[in-house]
Amino acid sequence: MKPVVFAARSLRREFRHGELATLAAALVLAVAALGAVGTLAARVERAIVASAAELLGGDLGVSARRSALPEDFVDEARRNGLATNRIVEFSSVVFSGDASQFTEIRAVDPAFPLRGALSVRGADGSARAAAAPAPGEVYADRAVLVGLGRSVGERLQIGGRDLAIAGEIVNAPGGSVFQFAPTVLMSLADADAAGLLGPGSRASYRLLVAGDAPAVDRYAAWAREHLPPAARLTSVEDAQQNLRSAFERGESFLRLAALLAALLAGIAVALAAQRFSRRKTEEVALLRCLGASRGEIVLALTLELALLAVPACLIGAALGLGLQEAAFAFARELLPGAVPALPWGPSLSAFLIGLAVLFGFALPPLLRLRDVEPMRVFRRDVDTRIRRFDALYLLPFAVGALLILIESGSGRLAGVLGGGLLGVALATLAVSLLLLKLLRAGGRRLPGALRFGLANLVRRRALTLIQVGALALSLTALDLLAVIGPSLLERWRADLPTDTPNYFVLNVQPDQRRDFEARLDGLGARNLSLLPLAAGKLVAINGQPPRAADYADERAGNWIEGEVRVSWSAEVPPSNRIVQGTWHGDPATPQLSVDQSWFEMFKLALGDTMTLRIGDQEVTATVSSVREVDWSSFRVNFFMMLDPAHGDALPHSFIASFHLPPDSAGLAELSRALPNVSLVDINAILDRVRDIIDRVSSAVTWVLGFSLIAGLLVLLAALAATADERRFEIALLRTLGANNGQLNAAVLGEFAALGLLAGVVAAGGAAPPASRWRARCSACPTTGRRSARSARSRSPRPCWSCWRAWPARGASRGRRR
């Protein structure tokens, strides 16, 4: 016998049978859910990387302070076929007539920008795409123009050179949102000619490269080896944190929902395979009788399922791709830049997982057909010897556990989730057995239909246990999703309440503070926070001048050589949390609170001293507390915070953040009245993040729908498991004279009893994990916040995505509030 031929022949007639349809549907569903979520996640990730490249202005940046990068960095990039762009950034005062303005100058070569687009507003007020500024021309931020009282078409002077203002910058790649002075973009040739880049200029040099991913990777590897001290690489992974994190929080939940859909599909597959093999028992007995070997039979049956499953998984993969295409189209406008190519990996892995689910969950009942006795052809009641324990039954658990491990990406979480589900399954068995026992004893007093239904359940005890188990598991999974899903969604939305600060203001002078506050009050601004800001240099740690070479973290060098900023306030700022020491009260000597990442970077201990030179003053402060700062909170945060009494004595300005309805007319008035302050509008970023959260939320709802359908499939499969017998019983009862009403009552009675059992167990089973989960969520420090450490680490671990953070949180010592 050729098993393939036999399998194909059998399938031709049988694929319409309920259980095979269930099996195929379950696989389609599982593969579609996993494929859609996986592909979408990979694609969005690519899109974010692409848009991050635009934000950065290239695919990779190499930056150095003080001295230009060695020439071979450019040569090596060219050798790798990469385009290069040199940028030099330095602070300078620009003049125009009597007016002057402190600015951040970016001198760029003509290749600017390698990625993304530069757009400027001309004298006519309309925005246009632009190339890098030509020699003799500059583009300037609006704040510069306001500060100088000039407009496009007029002139300004930088370093003694007279340059034409060719446009107002609308969007320039490579800038940073929270920069402390407005930008002027000029040509590198001019800056060089003006002698602005000479030794001692305190400029920072940046080389951006762009090209194919492999070439960029090769270059990055080379550059890492040849990096001069105090230089560093900036990869696109470092950019676009807020965009990335908005997606990540959704992604982890989507993965959970898809995973549970797949597990439920697995249960449906197991039930369907169980029914399939029950139905096939007679046939197997006959084939044995005709002399087919066990191997041939099992192979033929397995092939029959495979012939069904492979197309089902293919359809699932295609459906998944279609769904993600729709979802991506929906999300695409949020992701600036080129549409990333479709990644095939996730669909392929979903396809393979589908097959794994099939074999993991369907093989145990199929392989049991090996034990069918040929004598069964004569006597239906010759039961296959039921082995009490069969290692095969561990297979679905192994596959389930592996699936959880793969999709959740964390061994610990997989353990918790897998253990939880296993616990529910075991509890189901125990409780059902107990209930069945009780019902058998006490069932006699029940009304007729329910009694009959119960009698059936008791009689088919093994099947009943399987049914109740499957139902309880699927109800538990759905319950879990139903509890966690909405509360997570709520939490994400709560991250960015409508009055999140959407404007930042820099450079408010102490004598302007009253006026500024009064004006904002008049405009109806909300959530105003005004923090003092002093900029200076870190001159000593514990009395010794710090040396970059002493610290493993290359960023330490940047802070040692560059400018550091310090603020102060009486209260711990929102989105900050003291993790060591105590917040300074009103101390006699200066005290300092340090961000955790700094604390670790500079290998500090409580009680150490840090000396800062601010203007012409020096202040030596004792480190008295360590803060965990949420850098993604859209608030102004500082690495160092002094106590207010000693801070106020330092020369400083103020930095403010507040919320105003976008495009509020009063803001222009404010800019005119306080021309030296610069206003940063982050409405666009906030809108984008909010929009992403909204869309991710609706994607979550969709994927929840998948899980729901999977749950229904399990239900159908569970009920179908007894359908054949039930049909026979009904026919029998009918010949015995039962009327329709009585028959319906009997069937309903059985279902009611089944539902009751499953419901009781599931309610008991899902409540503890769900509430635990909730508790974990609320235990997160100010949800939606990313710990300072994770914000800095290479692979971001969003804290507010409780899903991923759960195990991590458990491991971190006592961070819970």
Next chain:
Amino acid sequence: MTFDSDTVLSAQKLSKAVDGPDGRLTILEEVSLSVARGASLAIVGASGSGKTTLLGLLAGLDRPTGGAVTLDGERLDTLDEEARARLRRRLVGFVFQSFHLLPALSAEENVMLPLELEGRDDARERAQQALGDVGLGKRLHHYPHQLSGGEQQRVALARAFVHGPALLFADEPTGNLDQRTGAAITDLLFAMNGEHATTLVLVTHDPKLAARCARTVHMRDGRLIEDAA
């Protein structure tokens, strides 16, 4: 009893006991029997007397708890289930009371099964011919549920004979059929038996069917009471 070349099937002190709820139950007790090549044997007896059990043991579907079965020179009781399956594939055909056609396969494919199990290339042609022989040449592509009981049993007969087995075992082949159809099937069975020179062992309640066999044995309470030869 010795085994000679003319004996195709023999049983020696064949016993079968099963463990039931009321302890060990002996359902077959020291049955000895031998069947000559090409002969036909009917096993008759009251319901529950152990006929089917004996048939199953003779055909190598089950293992005896005592005694020996020799089928075409092979000791069945010493072979494992896989080896017995190989033997059955080669030597034995079956006809059942409830037909036992595979519902997912057409008449033709059902008949092809034994040939395909042997790995023969001409399975289709031979199956078509066998179906023609039982008068179903026009029903090749019908599925079991599209055939009447009598037609299904004819397909089963075609399947049983198609690979030219040395022995054919039948358990009440007419049990599920009305008298006329039963008679027709009986005729067909013996016609094919004559044509293929197959040894026939059948269990029946039908005296007419038993009468067609060259030899009839009676069973009572798991014991054999031989009648006329």
